[in-house]
Amino acid sequence: MTTTPKLVATDLDGTLLHSDGSLSERTRAALTAASKAGIRIAFVTGRPPRCVPTLLETIGRHHIIAANGAALYAPDATTIHISPIRSDAATELVPRLRDAVPGVPFAVEYETVYGHEPDYPNWSFGTFGTEPVELIDSVEDLLAPAPGRHVLKLLAHHPTLPLDVFHEQARRSAGNSAETTHSTGLSLVEFSAPGVTKAATLLAWSSRLGITADEIAAFGDMPNDLPMLKAVGTSYAMANAHPDVLRTARGRTASNDEDGVAQALERFVRRVGVGQKAVCC
Structure with missing residues (x-):
């Protein structure tokens, strides 16, 4: 990506988090710097809603799309939208x-x-x-x-x-x-439920914010990330990603244990520093 994204959507397990489930200090600092630079952050995960309050307390207060797109939560854990299975x-x-x-x-x-x-x-x-x-x-x-x-x-x-x-x-x-x-x-x-994916919920929410798919960068490692990676303007596969993800994503970054998402966020923040402003909603 040659321009700075307005929104970064990242999977958690195998992507943002280390293999032991922890968030590195480098990644924590990169998330904070990106937010301060005007880049909105969203965690987009297959983890269920029961995990959301602890996730927000532990890895940072950002919007969370949980259960592969079935639920959207605000940074204070308030439910914004759910799409249950009949x-x-x-x-x-x-x-x-x-x-x-x-x-x-x-x-x-x-x-x-x-x-x-x-x-x-x-x-x-x-x-x-x-x-x-x-x-x-x-x-x-x-x-x-x-x-x-x-x-x-x-x-x-x-x-x-x-x-x-x-x-x-x-x-x-x-x-x-x-x-x-x-x-x-x-x-x-x-x-x-039919039509419920990480991509569908991410794009519906970002559209309400005035952010287009082309203005989103997404990171993932497993097949449940594929709809999201196909839908956004810039997609990154982790070096440790599933072969289907490596074939699909247009970009690649280092593994989750090497803070691959943080490395990309640091580049985005540097671009903001040289004048490519990200417009946060």
């Missing part, structure tokens, strides 16, 4: 996937809590928000409509199938009834 659509998807790939346990991410079937693995990713309130039940009961409870993401795991095989079967089973992606490297597939 209960009937998710419920109809479950038997289709089980017929195609037997032996699949499911989990459900709501706005503030987490539910899973008894056979679903007990995973924790990173160091933020790893102690959810858990509901353990059949996926049919977890998806049943309940007052004030919105399903933002449905997850499915297969204990033996390779991820690429499982993801393809899941994608075919979902068809047009859900967005299907993956982000962990494990045999774990994530479903969102």
Whole structure:
């Protein structure tokens, strides 16, 4: 990018954060400098909403797009928008996937809590928000409509199938009834409501701010970042990124453990210093 972006959208795990889930002091300083230079920052993550308050306290108060685009939060953790999965659509998807790939346990991410079937693995990713309130039940009961409870993401795991095989079967089973992606490297597939992606929520929000897609720089490392990386004016794959991301992004930066996002932010800030002003909204 030869001009300074007005908005930087960055994934968290494998991108902004080190592999141990920490935020380096260099990256923290780069985020602060970029904000002071008038560059708006947005964290765009697959992490669920239950992680948002801790993320904001720990890595900085910026807007967060969570659950692969299903929720948008202000820097004070106020909910701006959610795009839940319809209960009937998710419920109809479950038997289709089980017929195609037997032996699949499911989990459900709501706005503030987490539910899973008894056979679903007990995973924790990173160091933020790893102690959810858990509901353990059949996926049919977890998806049943309940007052004030919105399903933002449905997850499915297969204990033996390779991820690429499982993801393809899941994608075919979902068809047009859900967005299907993956982000962990494990045999774990994530479903969102149709049309809900990191890109869709990012562009809808930035448009309201008067920022065009061409004025956004985005960073990512996994397939759930692909819609965002394709949609913006400037895209960066981390050196540690998934092969599909490396093929898709138009730019590349150093790995997450080498503070690749910080390196790019520092360049953006230097451009502001020599007169290429970023106009913050």
